[in-house]
Amino acid sequence: MGRQVTARKRRRLEQAVPAVAQPAIARPLLRWYARAKRDLPWRGTADPYRVWVSEIMLQQTQVERVRGYFARFLEWFPTVHDLAAAREHDVLRRWEGLGYYRRARQLHAAARRIVADHDGEFPRTVAELMALPGIGRYTAGAIASIAFDMPAPIVEANSRRVFARLVGHDRPLGGAAGDAPIWEVAERLVPTRGAGRFNQAVMDLGAMICTPDRPLCARCPLANVCVAHATCRVDEIPVKAPRRRSRQMHETAVVMRHGGHVLVERRGPGQWWEGLWDFPRDAAATGRKLGAVRYTVTHHQIECVVRERSAARRSPSTDKRRWVTVAGLATLAMTAPGRRIAALLKQSSSI
């Protein structure tokens, strides 16, 4: 009997949310936000450059990871002009360890375009922002709302979960089709003024209250209008899409040595970690085994055996190959496995 009542109640609530809409949600949410918001280094300013850099860094990257990078990056590149004037390799160096290095290259390219085409002024509309490399619908909405107070909606990991629970959306999320209903909810709820605060409030709610596991509904300012809460389906929403299983891979890295120097190569276009340095890979390599490095890239699990050999001579350096001292590796932007191989090197030489 409870089933039917629940289903009817669910339908009623699903229709109620868009109708109740803005004030009933924004008011308690913003009151909560004023009291509980996170203290984050990129807040407290509407400087579009800082908002932009933070949003790019935050793509698929947890807030706590970005904290340290953000301040250092801004010391190196305080304005969009500094970033535009920098060399790509120096930008990649300051990005090393954050992952998704395409973001850094596109950030750099976009900075140059903002300086060249927009005279250093950021575009203010979602459409213009999306025309810049590395800026999709989410990032454009975030910059437009936070830096320029435009009524632009956003959907990302937190708001996706918050909105799905709020309206009781129980279909698999992700992708253009899966997220489309969530974007509709976001569009309906974003206020015409103070959209930036609203968007950040939704994200903070998702990060602190409406968490993936064991959300703190007892402390949620929206609990009384939340369909998932009312129908006891908080644990079932959002519905997770099935995940791909990972593939195993094997490779051999070679440490070529000559007179205190080692050989490194720069990853080219189409390769993982484009623009970053690493030790050469050679499946047929022979030589003394130094150890192994295991790492994961998205859904690939790679076991990398590390061998060392001595070279008869040092080939001339190019922009793709270079002989450097072990100490000199510190000045290069390196891949994560490359950095770990370098650590292996120091370890073995100190023994």
Next chain:
DNA sequence: AATTCGGGGCT
């Protein structure tokens, strides 16, 4: 519509 990009932290 499906894949491909990193990497660390947490359970």
Next chain:
DNA sequence: AGCCCAGAATT
């Protein structure tokens, strides 16, 4: 070992 994360671009 699996899951998660202030997504975007490419095919």
